[in-house]
Amino acid sequence: MMHKKWLQILAVLFLCILLLYGCGKKTDEPPVINPAEEQPEPDPDPEEPLEDPEITLEKVTPACVVIDNHAAARPHSGLQEATIVYEFLAEGGISRLMAVFDRVLDEGLVIGPVRSLRPYFAETALEYGGAVMYSGMSFRTEQLIAGMPLKKISADKYFWRDKNRKAPHNLYTDLGKLYDGRGPSDVEIVKFLPAELPPGEEGRELEVVYSKDTVIRYTYDEECKSYLRFHGSTPHTDRETGEQYRATRVIVRKNRHTDVENGLVNIDLDGSGTAVLYELGQKYDITWEKTGGKTSYRFADGTEVDLRAGTTWIQVVR
Numbered sequence: 532m533m534h535k536k537w538l539q540i541l542a543v544l545f546l547c548i549l550l551l552y553g554c555g556k557k558t559d560e561p562p563v564i565n566p567a568e569e570q571p572e573p574d575p576d577p578e579e580p581l582e583d584p585e586i587t588l589e590k591v592t593p594a595c596v597v598i599d600n601h602a603a604a605r606p607h608s609g610l611q612e613a614t615i616v617y618e619f620l621a622e623g624g625i626s627r628l629m630a631v632f633d634r635v636l637d638e639g640l641v642i643g644p645v646r647s648l649r650p651y652f653a654e655t656a657l658e659y660g661g662a663v664m665y666s667g668m669s670f671r672t673e674q675l676i677a678g679m680p681l682k683k684i685s686a687d688k689y690f691w692r693d694k695n696r697k698a699p700h701n702l703y704t705d706l707g708k709l710y711d712g713r714g715p716s717d718v719e720i721v722k723f724l725p726a727e728l729p730p731g732e733e734g735r736e737l738e739v740v741y742s743k744d745t746v747i748r749y750t751y752d753e754e755c756k757s758y759l760r761f762h763g764s765t766p767h768t769d770r771e772t773g774e775q776y777r778a779t780r781v782i783v784r785k786n787r788h789t790d791v792e793n794g795l796v797n798i799d800l801d802g803s804g805t806a807v808l809y810e811l812g813q814k815y816d817i818t819w820e821k822t823g824g825k826t827s828y829r830f831a832d833g834t835e836v837d838l839r840a841g842t843t844w845i846q847v848v849r
Contacts, residue, residue, distance in 0.1 A: 584725075585722055585723070585724055586722070586723055586724070586725060586839070586840050587720065587721070587722050588634060588720075588721045588722075588839070588840075589634060589635035589718055589719075589720060589721075590633055590634060590635075590718070590719045590720075590721050591633055591634065591635060591710070591716040591717070591718055591719070592633070592660055592662070592713060592714075592716035592717075593614075593631050593632065593633035593659035593660050593662065594631075594632055594633070594659075594660075594662040594663070594664065594684070594709050594710060594712070594713040595629055595630065595631050595632075595652075595655070595656040595659055595662065595663040595664065596629065596630050596632070596642055596643075596645060596663075596664045596665075596704065596709060597627065597628070597629050597645060597646050597647065597648055597649075597652050597663065597664065597665040597666075598610070598627065598628035598629065598630055598642075598643065598644065598645065598646060599627065599628075599643070599644040599645065599646035599699070599700055599702075600618070600621070600625065600626050600627050600628050600646075600745075601625060601700055603696070603697065603700040604644045604646075604700040605762065605767070606767070606768045606769060606770040607628075607643070607644070607767075607769065607770060607776075608641040608642055608643050608644075608703065608769060608770045608771050609630070609640050609641055609642035609643070609706070609769070609771070610628070610630055610642075610769065610776055611769055611772075611774065611776055611777065611842065612632065612634070612636050612640055612706075612842075613630035613631055613632055613842060614631050614632065614633050614634060614838075614842065614843070615630070615631040615838065615842070615843045615844075615845060616628055616629070616630045616631070616842065616843070616844050616845070617629045617630075617631075617652075617655060617845045617847060618739075618741075618747070618844065618845070618846050618847065619649070619651055619652070619798060619847050620741050620742075620788065620796055620798070620847075620848075620849075621649060621795075621796075622793065622794045622795050622796070623742075623794040624741060624742025624743070624744055624745055624794075625741075625742070625744070625745055626741045626745050626747075627646060627649065627652075629652050629655060629656070629663075630642070631659050632706060632709060633659070635718055636706055637706065638705065638706045638707030638710065639705055639706070639707065640705055640706040641703055641704075641705050641770075641771055642703065642704050642705060642706065642709065643702060643703035643704060644693075644696070644699075644700050644701055644702050644703060645664060645665065645666045645690060645702045645703065645704055646665070646666060646699070646702075647665055647666055647667040647668050647669070647672075648663070648665040648667070648668040648672055648676075649668075649672060650672050650675040650676055650797070651797075651798040651800055651847075652665070653672075653676040653679055653681055654676075654679070654800050655800065656681065657679060657680070657681070657824060658824060658825050658826060660682070661679070661680055661681045661682050662681075662682035662684060662712070662713040662714070663681055663682070663683065663684065664684035664685065664689065664704060664709055664712060665683075665684070665685055666685060666690065666699075666702050667685070671795075682712075682713065682714070684709065684712030684713065686712075688708075689704055689708045689709070689711070689712050690702050690703065690704050690708075691703055691704075721839070723839060725837070725840055726834075726837035728810060728811060728813065728815075729815070729830055729832065729834070730813075731813035731814055731815045732813065732814045732815075733812065733813065733814065734751075734809045734810075734812060734813050734814025734815075735750070735751040735812050736748070736749065736750050736751065737749050737758075737781065737783065737807075737809055737814075739783055739846045739848060741848070745762075746762070746763050747760070747761070747762065747846065748760075748761040748763070748764075749761070749778065749781055749809065749844075751809075751812045752777070753812065755777060756779075756811060757777040757778060757779055757841070758777060758778040758779075758780075758781055758809060758844075759775050759776075759777055760775065760776040760777065760778060760844070777842070778841075778842055778843065778844040779810070779840060779841025779842050779843060780808060780809060780810035780836075780838070780841065780843050780844075781808070781809040781810075781843075781844050781845075781846065782806050782807070782808050782809075782817075782819075782828060782836075782843065782844070782845045782846065783806060783807045783809075783846045783848060784804070784806040784819055784845055784846065784847050784848065785804050785805055785806065785848055785849065786798050786799055786800060786804060786847050786848075786849075787799040787849075788849045798847065800821060800826070801821055802820075802821065803818060803819060803820040803821070804818070804819055805817075805818055805819070806818065806819050806828060808828065808836060815830060815831075816831065817829060817830055817831070817836060
């Protein structure tokens, strides 16, 4: 009887030992992960090169607008949406602008103030199809541009006067009126990769002097990859948005100027010559040539400068 009781006690002790070791046993099974919990993706290889982003533009038939640049005409409206903006000497040391619009944009975009035509504006407009908006011209200009195949957009229905400004620096239009004056146009989708620039010199700042009262400056903004534009030390801003104008690139182009009566000038746009390109904080000596009615710009190796993306300001100087 005593022997049987001891056997029962030993059996209980053996069962306790098994339970104790079994609870403390480690398992090789992986932990259970909730599949609903998202796991972080591995970081991309920092050494892997990124492809250049493709640029897509909605293009239409170009139309040009002559823009007043008297001090009383600033701030301007709409210039940031232009593809190209030219600046020419007009008279008395004051410059005048011509903006080229050839993209699908909000037709309510206000543009101005609009000013009178000069012969070299008309000739430049021919490079973009000849549709040019302006307000009046001198008898001299009328004689010099006679016979040019221009689409003249100058009827009163395309403009309005802003009573908050003094005439003649208060004449405005909008993109819808400009394109109505230009006439019908198909939309063309243009896709391309940005051209790779060759090595250049540092070109983060530049100054263009038309006269002591008309000094244009640009400063490169590394963050936005563009040049901020100034009149003297004053930021050149847009009247509608308050934002400072920026240039993707600036071309300072030399053309032969001839002084005529009353402070006016003739500007010879034909032939070829030299220019300086500023883009992405770099400076390049380039050449320009007008052939077949169109002006092109080339690097020293003969590669053409790509003006398709962004806004280009072309400063035409003596």
